[in-house]
Amino acid sequence: MTQKIYEDDSYLYEFTATVVSCREVSSGLFDIELDRTAFFPEGGGQYADKGTINGLDVITVSEKDDVILHRVCEPIPAGTAVSGIVDREMRFLRMQNHTGEHLVSGIIHSEFGYNNVGFNFDDKKVTLIVDGPLTDEQITDIENKANEAVFRNAAVTAYYPDAETLASLDYRSKLENIQNVRIVNIEGYDTCACCAPHLKGTAEIGLIKIIGRASDRGGTRLLIVCGRLALEDYQNKHKAVRDIMAALAVKEEETAAAVKKMSADLLEERKRNSDLLCRMAAMQLRTPERSAGGILYAFTDGAGCNELITCLNDMTVESGVTCLLLSGNDEKGYFFVMSNKDASLRQDWDKISSAVKINGGGDDHFRQGKCRSTKEEILSALNKTDWYGRKKQSIRRNIRTTGFQKRPVSESKTTFFQKQQRSHNQKQHSFKNNRDLRNVRSQTASISNLFPDLRGNLHKP
Ligand SMILES: [Zn+2]
Numbered sequence: 001m002t003q004k005i006y007e008d009d010s011y012l013y014e015f016t017a018t019v020v021s022c023r024e025v026s027s028g029l030f031d032i033e034l035d036r037t038a039f040f041p042e043g044g045g046q047y048a049d050k051g052t053i054n055g056l057d058v059i060t061v062s063e064k065d066d067v068i069l070h071r072v073c074e075p076i077p078a079g080t081a082v083s084g085i086v087d088r089e090m091r092f093l094r095m096q097n098h099t100g101e102h103l104v105s106g107i108i109h110s111e112f113g114y115n116n117v118g119f120n121f122d123d124k125k126v127t128l129i130v131d132g133p134l135t136d137e138q139i140t141d142i143e144n145k146a147n148e149a150v151f152r153n154a155a156v157t158a159y160y161p162d163a164e165t166l167a168s169l170d171y172r173s174k175l176e177n178i179q180n181v182r183i184v185n186i187e188g189y190d191t192c193a194c195c196a197p198h199l200k201g202t203a204e205i206g207l208i209k210i211i212g213r214a215s216d217r218g219g220t221r222l223l224i225v226c227g228r229l230a231l232e233d234y235q236n237k238h239k240a241v242r243d244i245m246a247a248l249a250v251k252e253e254e255t256a257a258a259v260k261k262m263s264a265d266l267l268e269e270r271k272r273n274s275d276l277l278c279r280m281a282a283m284q285l286r287t288p289e290r291s292a293g294g295i296l297y298a299f300t301d302g303a304g305c306n307e308l309i310t311c312l313n314d315m316t317v318e319s320g321v322t323c324l325l326l327s328g329n330d331e332k333g334y335f336f337v338m339s340n341k342d343a344s345l346r347q348d349w350d351k352i353s354s355a356v357k358i359n360g361g362g363d364d365h366f367r368q369g370k371c372r373s374t375k376e377e378i379l380s381a382l383n384k385t386d387w388y389g390r391k392k393q394s395i396r397r398n399i400r401t402t403g404f405q406k407r408p409v410s411e412s413k414t415t416f417f418q419k420q421q422r423s424h425n426q427k428q429h430s431f432k433n434n435r436d437l438r439n440v441r442s443q444t445a446s447i448s449n450l451f452p453d454l455r456g457n458l459h460k461p
Contacts, residue, residue, distance in 0.1 A: 002068040003036035006049075007158065007182065010095060010197030012038050013051075013086045022075050029059070031069040032076055037061075038086050040197055041068050045119040046098060050087040054080075091197065094121065096227030099156060099186075099199045100146070100208045101126045104224060106190020107145050108134075109172055116172065117219065125211065126224040134220045139210055146208045153203035155187045158194075206230060278307040285311050285325055291382035295348055296323045299334075299375060303327040305368045308337040317341070322348045324382070330374040336360065338367045355381035 005012055017034040025031050032053060041063035042048035048061035056072040063069070076082060098121060105116040108130050118129030134142070160182055161169060171183060171191040184194045186202060199205060207230040212223030225233050241255055250258040281303035288298035296317060303311075308325045317323050320343045328334035336358070338345060344364040352358065356377055360369020371378060 001066040002034060002063075004068070005036055005038040006040050006197040007195075009038075010091075010199070013088045013091065014038075015084050017082055017084060019076050019078050019080045019082060021078050024075065025071070028073055029071055030073070030075045031071055033067055033069055034082065034084070037068050037070070038084060039068065039070060040091075043195070046094060046121050046196055047123065050090055051085050053084045054082045058084075090123070093123070093228055095197055095199045096205050097121050097126050097225070097229060098196055099202065100205045100224065100226030101128055102156075102184065102190050102192055102194070102198070103146050103149055103186055103202060103205065104128065104142060104208065104210070104222070105130070105172065106186060106192065107142050107149075109190070111142070111145075112138075114219070118216075118221075125229065126222075126226070128222045128224060129216050129219055130222070131219040133215070133218070134213065134222075136213070139213055139222070143208065143210050149186070149189050150202045150205050150208060152188075153201045154189055155201055156184065156198050157187075158182060158184045158198060207234070209233060274304075274307065277303045278310045281307050281325075281327060282311045282314060285315075288323070288325075292384065293348065293351070293382065294321065295382055296321055297382055298325055300325075300327045301329055303335070305335045305337055308335060309368070312337055312339060319343075324352075326371065326378065328371075334371040334373075334375075334378070336367075336369060336371050338362075340365055351384075352381050355384065 005015055015036065015038045017036045020033040020035055022033075023031050034053075039049045039051060039058060039061045040046075041061040043063060049058070051058050053070055053072060054076060056074055056076075059071045059073070061068060061070050070084075101119060101121070105119075105128060108114050109116070112130075112132055112134070114130040114132035114134075116128060117131045118127070120127045160180055163179075166181055166183075169183065169191065171193060173193040181193050182195050183191060184198055185191045189202075204227075206227035208224065208226050209230045210222055210224050211233060212221075214221045241252060244250075244255045244259065245252055248255070248258045248262065281300040284300035285298040285308075288296045290296055300308075304327065308327055311325060312323065315323065320340070322338065322340040322343075322345045324336060324338045326334040326336045338349065338360070340348070345367065346364055349367060356371055356373035358369065358371040358373070360367045362368055373381075
């Protein structure tokens with residue numbers, strides 16, 4: 001059984017001990033057992049301490065049957081007196097966040113009766129899961145109470161009560177019929193079973209900030225930062241606000257409204273831009289060429305698939321003719337839409353896709369996507385004369401087309417292309433919404449803590 005120095009003094013970072021055993025667990029890796037140690041082993045959702053033993057880096061620390069093993073890359077013979085150094089900065093940061101988690105869990109338990117059903121600290125943030133729902137207002141209230149406890153510097157103590165005391169004690173993480181339960185108490189706020197190192201008083205936790213909330217199987221998952229991590233978080237967000245202020249030339253208190261307005265203006269501008277692109281493309285596509293294989297085709301630049309589909313809607317194409325509209329340039333590639341309302345375009349598609357670099361989806365009558373070949377390569381593919389055989393002659397004999405004609409399209413054609421466009425627009429709309437949301441979130445999530453009125457929408461992990 002290893003004597004756990006960190007249970008009695010969590011601020012003792014340097015210690016001496018004697019090696020009890022040394023075992024090679026794999027090539028070049030050894031587990032060292034000491035008679036006493038200040039290294040906290042991995043467990044309970046928290047990583048093991050880092051540091052050195054006789055100058056050797058401690059890779060991991062684990063515990064089994066009250067024996068703590070320190071993994072190093074060189075053997076240290078049993079009986080050797082060693083000195084250990086625990087990474088002070090990392091230990092303190094972990095104690096700040098671990099003790100802060102106790103405080104938040106204890107307040108949630110006393111206020112709402114919820115239990116802590118999940119905890120993890122990855123050295124960047126605490127993830128805490130409680131088994132009940134919490135609103136944004138309730139979370140703000142919890143955060144305020146937790147920081148009040150910090151200001152009061154409530155004492156934190158740890159002890160092993162006797163069996164009788166333990167049985168009568170009301171504490172979180174109640175363990176039944178277990179010997180040697182270590183109780184950690186934050187005076188006036190929390191009593192919980194825990195084996196990890198903690199701070200002596202809540203003032204050392206520093207600022208406690210809940211930076212994220214999400215529903216989790218009927219409960220709530222909270223993301224929390226304490227102490228130095230909270231300071232870093234504030235510094236990063238302050239820098240983000242300053243950057244937004246400089247970019248938009250607004251005062252600090254105006255940044256949230258300015259970002260909202262910019263986002264709305266951007267959406268409006270995109271719509272206007274899309275309309276202009278559509279009109280420009282329609283003008284450029286008004287006089288399509290016909291390929292040797294009978295395909296009607298036209299090129300433009302600056303329009304996306306959405307605009308091309310709108311142009312397609314305005315076209316009148318003779319029955320059975322495949323129509324191919326492309327927009328782009330050799331450098332960026334070409335968006336395309338390809339359609340044939342009355343006949344399958346599969347043969348035309350197979351021929352073209354075998355000759356150029358083209359990716360697209362759709363069905364027998366409509367396809368859209370992107371082509372990475374040059375205009376010259378596309379034209380060469382379209383006008384390859386030996387592709388079609390009888391089909392080509394048939395098309396030439398039976399089909400005449402004058403391309404775009406300013407005459408009303410039939411109801412069936414209108415319905416057909418509108419259906420294709422609706423399907424496409426739904427996908428585009430969903431994509432744009434997601435992209436806009438991501439952009440807006442990334443721009444404003446970092447300032448959401450400073451603007452409570454944003455929290456409802458943006459304060460999510
Ligand atoms: Zn603890």
